[in-house]
Amino acid sequence: MKDYRFNTKCVQGVYEPKNGEPRVMPIVQSTTYKYESSEQMGKLFDLEESGYFYTRLANPTCDYTAGKIAQLEGGVGGMLTSSGQAASFYSVFNICRSGDHLISTSAIYGGTFNLFDVTLRQMGIDVTFVSPDSTEEELMAAFKPNTKAVFAESLSNPSLVVLDIELFAKCAHANGVPLIVDNTFPTPVNCRPLEHGADIVVHSTTKYLDGHATALGGVVVDGGKFDWMANADKFPGLTQPDESYHGMVYAKDCGNAAYITKATAHLMRDLGSMQSPNNAFLLNLGLETVFLRVKRHCENALAVAKYLEAHEKITWVNYPGLESNKYYDLAKKYMPDGTCGVVSFGIKGGREAATKFMDSLKLAAIVTHVADARTCVLHPASTTHRQLSDKQLEEAGVGSDLIRFSVGIEDVADIIEDIEQALAQA
Numbered sequence: 001m002k003d004y005r006f007n008t009k010c011v012q013g014v015y016e017p018k019n020g021e022p023r024v025m026p027i028v029q030s031t032t033y034k035y036e037s038s039e040q041m042g043k044l045f046d047l048e049e050s051g052y053f054y055t056r057l058a059n060p061t062c063d064y065t066a067g068k069i070a071q072l073e074g075g076v077g078g079m080l081t082s083s084g085q086a087a088s089f090y091s092v093f094n095i096c097r098s099g100d101h102l103i104s105t106s107a108i109y110g111g112t113f114n115l116f117d118v119t120l121r122q123m124g125i126d127v128t129f130v131s132p133d134s135t136e137e138e139l140m141a142a143f144k145p146n147t148k149a150v151f152a153e154s155l156s157n158p159s160l161v162v163l164d165i166e167l168f169a170k171c172a173h174a175n176g177v178p179l180i181v182d183n184t185f186p187t188p189v190n191c192r193p194l195e196h197g198a199d200i201v202v203h204s205t206t207k208y209l210d211g212h213a214t215a216l217g218g219v220v221v222d223g224g225k226f227d228w229m230a231n232a233d234k235f236p237g238l239t240q241p242d243e244s245y246h247g248m249v250y251a252k253d254c255g256n257a258a259y260i261t262k263a264t265a266h267l268m269r270d271l272g273s274m275q276s277p278n279n280a281f282l283l284n285l286g287l288e289t290v291f292l293r294v295k296r297h298c299e300n301a302l303a304v305a306k307y308l309e310a311h312e313k314i315t316w317v318n319y320p321g322l323e324s325n326k327y328y329d330l331a332k333k334y335m336p337d338g339t340c341g342v343v344s345f346g347i348k349g350g351r352e353a354a355t356k357f358m359d360s361l362k363l364a365a366i367v368t369h370v371a372d373a374r375t376c377v378l379h380p381a382s383t384t385h386r387q388l389s390d391k392q393l394e395e396a397g398v399g400s401d402l403i404r405f406s407v408g409i410e411d412v413a414d415i416i417e418d419i420e421q422a423l424a425q426a
C-alpha cells in the first residue's frame with residue numbers, strides 16, 4: 001500500500017482485499033491450517049518458510065491487527081497478546097532472564113507494578129524503581145552491569161506523569177539497553193515514542209485502542225532500530241543460537257525484526273497468551289475510528305478539567321493539558337495534539353464527599369475501567385486501593401479524596417451538567 005497518512009492507515013492499513021475478497025477484514029476463527037505435504041509443514045515449524053500452521057503462533061486476523069498498530073507506532077512488527085499485562089510481561093521477559101536486572105519508573109499502572117515488584121522478583125529478575133522525574137545523573141546511577149532494559153509509561157495511569165522519553169532513551173542507550181514504553185494512555189494518535197528514541201512500545205489495547213470496553217488485549221511493537229549485536233553479551237537470547245530452532249540466531253537471521261520474531265516464535269510458542277481472533281476483530285474496529293475518538297476524548301477532558309479548576313468545591317485538578325500542570329511543557333513537546341481523556345481531582349471533604357459525589361452521578365458510571373467511549377469514574381481509595389490506610393494512600397500518590405474521571409465522547413455539556421449536580425450534593 002502507498003504510504004498514506006496516519007488517519008488513513010487507521011481506517012485502511014495493512015488489510016488489502018484482492019478482487020472479490022471481503023471488504024471487511026475477516027475473522028479467521030480457525031486454530032489450524034491445512035497443507036498438502038508434511039514436508040511443507042516441517043519447513044513452517046523450522047521458520048524456513050512463512051505461513052500459518054497453528055493459531056497460538058500466528059493467525060491472519062491477529063497479524064493484520066498487530067501489523068496496523070505497528071504501522072501506527074512506526075515499528076517494524078507487532079504481536080498481539082491476550083491482555084495488556086501479558087504484553088508488559090513479554091516485552092521484558094523477551095530480553096530478561098533469571099539473574100538480570102530491570103529499571104522501571106515507579107509511576108506505572110498498579111498491575112504492572114505488582115508484576116515487576118512481586119512476580120519478576122520471584123522469577124529471579126531484580127527490579128529498581130526510579131522516579132519518573134529523575135535527572136540524568138539519578139537515572140545513570142540506577143544501572144548495573146546486569147541491567148537489560150528500562151521500562152516506563154509515556155503518560156502514566158493513574159498519576160498522569162508525562163515521561164521525558166528522550167532523556168530515558170539517552171540513558172538506556174548509553175548503557176547498551178533498550179527503552180520499553182507503555183503508550184496506552186496517549187495512544188499513537190497523540191504520541192509515538194519510537195520517534196523520540198524508544199525501542200519497544202507496549203499497549204493495553206483494552207483501553208482507547210479498542211475504545212468500547214468490549215475486548216481485553218495487548219500488543220508489543222518492535223521499533224526495529226536497537227542494535228542487539230552491538231551488545232551481544234547482554235542479550236544471549238537474541239544473539240546466540242536458539243537450539244529449539246536448529247540453531248537460528250534471531251539477531252542475525254531475522255533482519256531488524258529480531259526482537260518481535262523471538263517474542264512470537266519463542267515466548268508465544270511456550271507461554272501462549274495469544275489474543276483471540278474475535279477480540280482482534282473488535283480491536284481493529286476500534287482502530288478504524290481511534291483518531292476521531294481520541295481527539296474528542298481530549299477536547300472533552302480539557303473542558304471538564306477547566307470547569308473543575310474553577311469550581312469552589314474542588315481542591316486540586318491533575319490534567320497535563322492544563323497550563324497550570326507541572327507536566328504541561330513536556331506534554332506539549334511529546335503530545336502536541338492532546339494527552340488523554342483521564343482527569344483526576346480532589347474534592348473538599350475528603351473520602352466522604354468523594355463517595356457522595358460519585359454515588360450522585362447519573363451519566364458517569366462507577367466502573368473499574370478507563371478510556372472507553374462512555375464516561376466513567378473510580379474512587380481508588382474505596383475500591384482498587386481500599387486495603388491501604390490513608391497514610392499509605394498518600395505515599396502511593398493516591399489521596400483518599402482522589403477521583404479518577406475518565407471522560408467519554410458524549411456531549412461535553414451533558415458530562416459537565418452531571419458533574420455539577422453531583423457536586424451540589426457532595
Ligand SMILES: *Cc1c(COP(=O)(O)O)cnc(C)c1O
Pocket residue numbers: 083084085086088109111112153156157182184185203204205206207216217218
Ligand atoms: C490497563 C493497563 C494495563 C494492563 O492492561 P490489561 O489489558 O488490563 O491487562 C497496563 N498498562 C496500562 C497503562 C494500563 O492502563
